[in-house]
Amino acid sequence: MASQFSLFKHRRFSAMFFTQFLGAFNDNVFKQALILILTYVAAAKMGMAISTLNNLAAMLFILPYFLFSALAGQIADKYEKSTLTQGIKLLEIIIMMLAAVGFWFELYWLLFVALFLMGTQSTFFGPVKYAYxxxxxxKDELVGANGLFQTGTSLxxxxxxxxxxxxxxxxxxTLWLIVATISIAILGYIAARFIPSTPSHAKDLKINWNIISTSFDIIxxxxxxxxxxxVIIGNSWFWFYGATFLTQTPEFSKVILQGDESVVIFLLTLFSVGTALGSLLCKALVKNQVSLRLLPIGIAGLSIFAIDLYFSLSSITITSTQMLSVGALLAMDGTWRVFADLFFLGLSGGVYIVPMYAFMQAYAPISHRSRIVGANNIFNALFMVGSAIFAIVILAVLKLSLPMLFLICGVINVLFGVFLYQKLMRHKDSMTPSKDDTPLV
Known part of the structure; x- marks a missing residue:
């Protein structure tokens, strides 16, 4: 059985992989740089609360997924995907040039516009890459390819x-940010130039530009x-779950572990590397088959390690007059258990999500595949917003602790997982995989 890494020898995989990797990388360089600027510079200059600006930034990036995902799916179904990708990557270069003006002249309103546009171009790229x-x-490469894509996205x-x-x-x-973001966008466009052409499966599709009716129609x-x-509800639950944990990581790092900024990065690294390894394991675990048999393992892991995170955080008592480094925390009793819980939460997430994405791609009708991915993105965005509201209710309204939030998530995940698995098993014979196992040369 060939390693999934052998896919990198084929331009049909490697060109799209590096295009999406560079796009996700640039998204996060720009978003995180903007958040740091808003936190440490802009909030004071604008006389606004840091949380208000950061939440506004998060909303502006995710809003296009609500507005344009269904439209993006139509366009990706109708037009040839390599040409479409090149156009989207050219748009990214233009947006980064616009952001450069905002960075250089400290025009924060222009940076917010650029953030919304980056979210928009990501929205239009999503249906293209997952339908591609x-x-x-x-068919026997699909799980491995999704595993590598998920690994690449996490990293x-x-x-x-x-x-x-x-x-x-x-x-x-400022100069370094401008040079970096524009250069990465250019590299992404160059990678897109190597993506092979794919046939359009809905050339005669008449695009409905009404984004509201289009969204309702695809749903x-x-x-x-x-x-x-x-399957898509299950995909979106992963984003709800992941967003809930990752959003709270900086706070419990500071408040419970009394860790400095390096600890936040370390915890995020553990989760991301865990997700990457779980994603890579999927190919071997299912022996290249598009299958949901890993789903119970992923669900169980997500609950077990969330619940254990509650106990591990609750058992820690750290009293320090200064913020602690990663090394100082590693020398303390009980912290290894916290770190292990986060790592295995990520690993369980990778085992859970990769088969789900492969299943969605394999079973979506060919003529509607991109629009199905667009619908998936709409639900992902809804669930991520729901995650923020859920955390606010638990922490701010009910006044429960961060560890209690994780415990509640773990328990709900058990209930949701049983419900989801029963529904999928009930309907799994209602559809057959799409018949287009003819890869590009």
Whole structure:
């Protein structure tokens, strides 16, 4: 059985992989740099609360997924994907040039516009890249390809955030940010030039530019395909769950562990590397088959390690007059258990999500595949917003602790997981995989 890394020898995989990796990396360099600027510079100059500006930034990036995902799916179904990707990457270069003006002249309103536009171009790229994979891969390559994509995305997010932190600490940080973001966008466009052409499966599709009716239409279409509907609900639950834990990581790092900034990066690294390794394991665990048999393992791991995180954090008592480094925390009793819980939470997430994405791609009707991915992105965005509201209710309204939030998530995940698995098993024979196992040369 060939290693999934052998896919990098094929241009049909490697060109799209590096295009999406560089895009995700650039998204996070720009977003994290903007958040750091808003936190340490802009909030004081604008006389606004840091939390208000940061939440506004998060909302502006995710808003396009609500507005344009269904439209993006139509366009990706209608037009040839390599040309479409090149156009999207050209747009990224233009947006980064716009952001450069905002960075240089400290025009924060322009940076917010650029952030919204970056979210928009990511929205239009999503249906392209995930609908491309089942067209470019053999059926027995699909799980491995998704594993590598998920690994790449996790590492791109993490390294992008770290790179932003490094760039903002350099001498002349504004200049470095401008050069870095524009250069990465150009590299992404170059990678997109090597993506092979793919056939359009809906050339005669008449695009509906009404973003509201289009969104409702694709959701109604999806609801008539119950297997895919529950696969997408399962995908979106992963983003709800991950967002809940990652959003709270900086706070419990500071408040409970009394860790400095390096501890936050260390914890995010553990989670991201765990997700990457779990994603890579999927190919071997399912022996290249598009299968949901890993789902119970992923669900169990997500609950077990969330619940154990509650106990491990609750048993720690740290009293220090100063913020602690990673090394200082590693020398303390009980911290290893916290670190292990985060790592295995990430690993369980990778084992959970990769088969779900492969299943969605393999079973989506060819003519509607990109629009199905667009519907998936709409639900992902809804669930991520729901995650923020859920955390606010638990922490601010009910006044429960951070460890209690993790415990509640773990218990709910058990209930949701049983419900999801039952629904998927009930409907798994209602559809058959799409018949297009003819990869590009």
């Amino acid at each position: 994979l089942p067209e470019a891969m053999h 791109a997010i993490l390294t992008g955030m770290m790179a932003a932190g490094v760039l903002t600490q350099l001498q002349d940080p 109604k279409y999806l609801y008539r395909l119950p297997l895919l509907f529950f």
